[in-house]
Each structure stands twice: as structure tokens, then as C-alpha cells.
Amino acid sequence: MGVTVLLVDDEPLVRAGLRAVLGAQPDIEVVGEAADGAAVLPLVRHLRPDVVAMDVRMPLLDGIEATRLLLRTVAEPPRILVVTTFENDEYVYEALRAGAHGFLLKRARPAEVVHAVRLVAEGESLLFPASVRRLAARYADTGGGSRSARDLLDRARLTEREAEVLRLMTRGLSNAEIAARLVVGTETVKSHVSAVLAKLGARDRTQAVITAYESGFVAPG
Numbered sequence: 001m002g003v004t005v006l007l008v009d010d011e012p013l014v015r016a017g018l019r020a021v022l023g024a025q026p027d028i029e030v031v032g033e034a035a036d037g038a039a040v041l042p043l044v045r046h047l048r049p050d051v052v053a054m055d056v057r058m059p060l061l062d063g064i065e066a067t068r069l070l071l072r073t074v075a076e077p078p079r080i081l082v083v084t085t086f087e088n089d090e091y092v093y094e095a096l097r098a099g100a101h102g103f104l105l106k107r108a109r110p111a112e113v114v115h116a117v118r119l120v121a122e123g124e125s126l127l128f129p130a131s132v133r134r135l136a137a138r139y140a141d142t143g144g145g146s147r148s149a150r151d152l153l154d155r156a157r158l159t160e161r162e163a164e165v166l167r168l169m170t171r172g173l174s175n176a177e178i179a180a181r182l183v184v185g186t187e188t189v190k191s192h193v194s195a196v197l198a199k200l201g202a203r204d205r206t207q208a209v210i211t212a213y214e215s216g217f218v219a220p221g
Contacts, residue, residue: 002027003121006049008034008066009083010058014106018053018083021110028117037066044070049078050121053104056084056091064095071099071203079120087131093139101206102127126205129172136213136220149214156199163217165192170209170218 005022007015007030015033022028031047034040038061040052052070056063063082070077082095082103092103101123104116119127126132158166161182168178179189193205202208213220 002029003051003117004029004031004047004049005117006030006032006034006040006043006047006052006078008037008040008052008058008063009055010035011055014055014083018113021113022117025114028114037061037063037069040066041069041073044074044078051079051081051117053081053083053117054100056082056089056095056103062091063100064091064098067095067098067100079123081116081120081127087134090139093135096132096135096206097210099203099207101204103131123204124176125174126169126172126209129170129209132206132209133170133213133220136210140214140220149211150216152200152211153215153217156196158196158199162192162196162199165189166196166208166212167218169193169196169205170212 005028007018009015009018019030019033023030031049032043034043036058037054040054044052054063054066067080070080080100082092082100083106084092084103085106087105096103102116102120104113108116116127119125164182165178168181173181175186175189175193179186182189197204197208200208200211202211212218
């Protein structure tokens with residue numbers, strides 16, 4: 001089955017560019033557009049997209065609040081891909097902390113845009129792990145969540161194998177790559193990943209990785 005995408009950006013040229021790139025793919029369909037985060041919730045409820053590609057900075061409701069709104073009010077929310085001009089933007093890190101599944105630069109090449117949408121839709125790898133690590137190195141200590149993240153990790157009581165899987169997740173390895181590294185089956189890795197997410201209360205691996213950095217479980221530098 002193909003991936004359906006909702007585009008949300010206050011710049012018509014950005015939306016047009018993304019629509020042209022994504023619409024040219026046989027397995028991706030752009031099902032709608034919006035010019036502000038305030039329009040996201042009703043469109044998601046009506047269109048049920050798999051992925052929302054959303055600008056992080058918009059005039060009425062930005063991508064951070066729109067992400068929180070979707071995750072709070074939609075029973076089965078779409079995957080959220082934040083679209084941004086600047087890579088080292090605190091807004092991007094806050095969007096990831098709020099529940100976004102990855103981010104994409106507006107200057108990204110067409111192949112990178114397509115790859116990002118597919119990867120976020122699949123959810124089995126971390127999108128741009130080196131960039132997430134740099135964001136964590138810059139903003140984790142000022143995010144206000146470090147102590148709570150440490151407490152959360154302590155309460156999770158990860159097993160030795162689950163901790164090892166989490167470390168490999170922070171490096172952006174897919175389930176198949178983790179399986180090859182640990183010399184186990186992919187289904188076994190999926191079980192470990194599911195256990196890690198459940199124990200951390202994380203919606204997906206991006207949230208688990210953010211917790212790993214903010215708690216000091218792994219060093220972001």
C-alpha cells in the first residue's frame with residue numbers, strides 16, 4: 001500500500017515543491033494541503049493521512065503545538081515529519097520532544113524528501129540520527145526534562161539486552177541492522193524495541209532516543 005501525505009506550510013512555494021516531488025512517486029500520494037497548523041486537526045480527521053509534513057514555524061499554530069494537538073486528540077495519529085529551514089533550531093528539538101517522528105530541511109534534495117517520508121512512514125529507523133544527536137547536544141540540558149528523563153529511565157528498569165538495543169537505536173540502526181549486529185532474528189529485535197518503547201512510555205523510537213539523550217544514558221556529543 002502507498003503512503004498518503006498531508007502538507008502543512010504557510011509558504012505556497014514550499015507546498016508546491018513538496019507536492020511535485022512526492023506526487024511523482026508511485027507509492028506516495030499527497031491527499032491535502034494546509035497553510036497553518038490550525039487547520040491540521042480537521043484535515044487529519046477527514047483525510048486520515050499516514051504522514052503529515054509540517055512546517056515548524058507558522059503564524060497561528062506552529063508545528064510544535066499542532067503536533068501536541070494531534071497526538072493528544074487523535075486516536076491513531078499520523079506520523080509527523082517536521083519541515084524546517086534551519087537544522088539546529090530549538091523549535092525542531094521541541095517538536096521532536098513533543099512527539100514528531102523526524103524532521104526534514106526545506107533545502108533537502110528530492111531524493112532526501114522521498115526517503116524521509118518513506119522512512120518516517122515505516123517507523124523502523126531513526127531519521128537523520130547524527131542531526132538528532134547534534135540537536136540533543138545543543139538543547140537537551142536546557143529542555144527542562146533531564147531530571148525527569150533520568151527518573152523515567154530508572155523506573156523503566158531495562159534489561160541488559162534492551163539497553164543494548166536502545167544504544168543501537170540512538171545510532172539510527174534499523175531493526176534489520178540491529179539484528180545483524182546482535183546476531184539475532186529481526187522479530188526478536190522488534191520485540192526488544194517494543195519492550196523499550198513500552199517501558200519508556202515512548203510513542204516511537206525517536207521519543208525513546210530523545211529520552212536516552214536527555215537522561216544521560218548516552219552522550220549526545
